[in-house]
Amino acid sequence: MQLSVIGCGYLGAVHAACMVSLGHEVVGIDVDPDKIKALANGDAPFFEPGLPELLRTAMGTGRLSFSTDIADAHGAQVHFVCVGTPQKAGSNAADLTYVDASVTSLIPHLRAGDLVVGKSTVPVGTAARLAAQIAAETPGAMLAWNPEFLREGYAVQDTLTPDRFVYGVPEDGSAATALLDTVYAQALAAGTPRIVTDYATAELVKVAANSFLATKISFINAMAELCEVTGADVTELADAIGLDERIGRRFLNAGLGFGGGCLPKDIRAFMARADELGADQAVGFLREVDAINTRRRVRMVDLAREVNGGSVEGKRIAVLGVTFKPNSDDVRDSPALDVAAQLARLGAHVMITDPEGIDNARRRHPHLTYVSTVAEATAGADAVLLLTEWREYRDLDPAVLTKFVSSRTILDGRNALDPAVWRAAGWSYRALGRQ
């Protein structure tokens, strides 16, 4: 099948390469010429495990091309819209500028029978509005909303073998459903469940799923706050409640909380949209979810002050990990970068290291200091902060770090280390939610 993928960022680039691996012919379109140049050379413009290999193989088939010209989407039968929907400046709402611009630019190149498939995360009501625009301007072209559930760091596997497909289709959606079934034939044959529903339900499934995940994280972080005042241990608490199959242990890792280009902006956009719909009470709890999440960052900064005698001014602070989670170079709304920036504002000499995130972090916070190795970051440190739990930081040997630091103080922002190991090596170990 001939497909176009419009928007080749974290979602679209992976989607394009994966669709080729399923046997389709794909043109990827993006307005960013640098991104398109890298992709056309077979280079992944961001870090995502498995993507470089997949891209090289896909380029080798001759069935993957990239362009900045939306006219090159003409001829494809299915057009995936994967552009960004960031938070609007000065508001909680989603900025739909890119979705609207991409669909408007695509319409002149559509033919009757073509299917536009929205994959971006949008406020409920967006699909119906775009469907009306498409129907008015290209009779016979169709729209489906097929939200994406991939996680960065596992994007390739999540795209090829998702937990489920959700198709939001119009009332007589059989043609749209048949086209999507052809696109995803391989995973469907392997038994992946698919839910065919209306636009509004499909849009809500996506924000409901992310809201649930964010709520689960903030729930355990609220318990961490209680553990801190009672002397209890949030990691053991999570293990214990997680053994109840109805609760489950996944997404109960307490620590610095959630960041990234999705959970924070999605819960805020959900609240903003519910407000517009007069249903703000229904998701009012998300305000608390957001507030608990922000408080964890503040608590980490306070802990850094506490272990430094009340002030970090003039102190050398090593920050291990700056991305919003391991196995990604993404620093959008990164809790780690936020904490590092707050400490720098308080006068600390912050030395940041990260395996993949330094370039992106430097673009956002050029005034902070970035170094390539743990040895450089921790040299002479008054405190070491583990803020993103990359494997190499989880595996650090305290005896090795002892040689570099000025004070053996470690703050584990992700509950990723074994306190007994660090204490046995003579370190003062502090964490969020456990003693």
Ligand SMILES: NC(=O)C1=CN([C@@H]2O[C@H](COP(=O)(O)OP(=O)(O)OC[C@H]3O[C@@H](n4cnc5c(N)ncnc54)[C@H](O)[C@@H]3O)[C@@H](O)[C@H]2O)C=CC1
């Ligand atoms: N990053 C992720 O893990 C996931 C993201 N999503 C959703 O997917 C959407 C995209 O997210 P990301 O890929 O992370 O964003 P991103 O910012 O990495 O990529 C968006 C891309 O769209 C391009 N673009 C903007 N306007 C365009 C236009 N008019 N025509 C063509 N290209 C255009 C940008 O240049 C950029 O490369 C968002 O709605 C997000 O919430 C959903 C699931 C997972």
Ligand SMILES: O=C(O)[C@H]1O[C@H](OP(=O)(O)OP(=O)(O)OC[C@H]2O[C@@H](n3ccc(=O)[nH]c3=O)[C@H](O)[C@@H]2O)[C@H](O)[C@@H](O)[C@@H]1O
């Ligand atoms: O809509 C999206 O874009 C995606 O958002 C999240 O995926 P992602 O942002 O890649 O990352 P997650 O693995 O969900 O982690 C999000 C944040 O929560 C934090 N987290 C996660 C799990 C946990 O137990 N504790 C915790 O603090 C992570 O450190 C990270 O900062 C969802 O997991 C995906 O299903 C969804 O498709």
